[in-house]
Amino acid sequence: MLSRRGCVGTAALAVGALAGIVWLLGGWYGSGPLKKDATFLVPSGATLPTVAARLQEKGLIGSATGFTLRARVFGGGGAIKAGEFAIPAHASAARVLAIITSDDMVQRFVTIPEGMPSIMVYDRLEANKQLTGNLAVPEEGSVLPDTYLIDKGETRESVLRRMQAGMARTVEELWAKRGANLVVKTPEQAVILASIVEKETGKPSERAMVAGLYSNRLRTGMLLQADPTIIYPITRGKPLGRRIKQSEIQAVNDYNTYTRVGLPLHPITNPGRASIEAVLHPAATKALYMVADGTGGHVFADTLAEHNRNVAKWFAIRRARGDM
Incomplete structure (x- = not known):
């Protein structure tokens, strides 16, 4: 038999649990803080926490943390869609989530x-x-990497034409502002070299340096020896998913810069604006060599001896990781 104190404690727990449920339900189905109808843009690749933070910032919900919690408890499991959505005034958090996981977009x-x-x-x-x-x-x-507005029912060909027109305009604009004494002599060559720079580094701060290094190699007649140019004719630019074979390094084709002096015959990907800018304004450097530094970037070297020391350090890092 429960004591008076036990009964009080049990009752307090029940009241607390009930209050928690009321808090969860009220914050989910209750009227939201938005005072008038608005639109809300969900960028491509956005996650629930990042969208919740943007919703709070725009005044569509009261709490990003509360929205995220309730969405995980009450949400229907639908994926957040990229696009622009119409959000009515005072929409509940439940209604907001239903809208941004639907196909009812204002813009796509x-x-x-x-x-x-x-x-x-x-x-x-x-x-x-x-x-x-x-x-x-x-x-x-030929395609400019970017986010493009599309209309439902629009043809794929018309969307592609806009992407290609964007690249043509961008190249024309940047070529007109190019630096002096460039190794690339035409806009087409600039795009080819930019495609290599794009594939060789994932660090925006390195783009100009990588462009400077490859410009130096082109001037001196050295092989570019860019691994992505080996992969391109094998996969058309998709990830290789394995190590490059020795036979592939030695292959002679229009792309492989281990056996071909100068640039590939064609680009190996669609470079972004920043990589094209880097090629047209490369870093002033004497570097001829680079090797991964273990952090996603590279260590650059002017001489082969210096490069070999950097390579030895990289191999030591890989061995410590168990990659070799």
């Missing part, structure tokens, strides 16, 4: 990230069910 977007090869641009456009019509794989290096 497709995003082409920097360095996405044309075969994957083709795959992305083909997979978009909002678009219609057939599409050929676009010419490599």
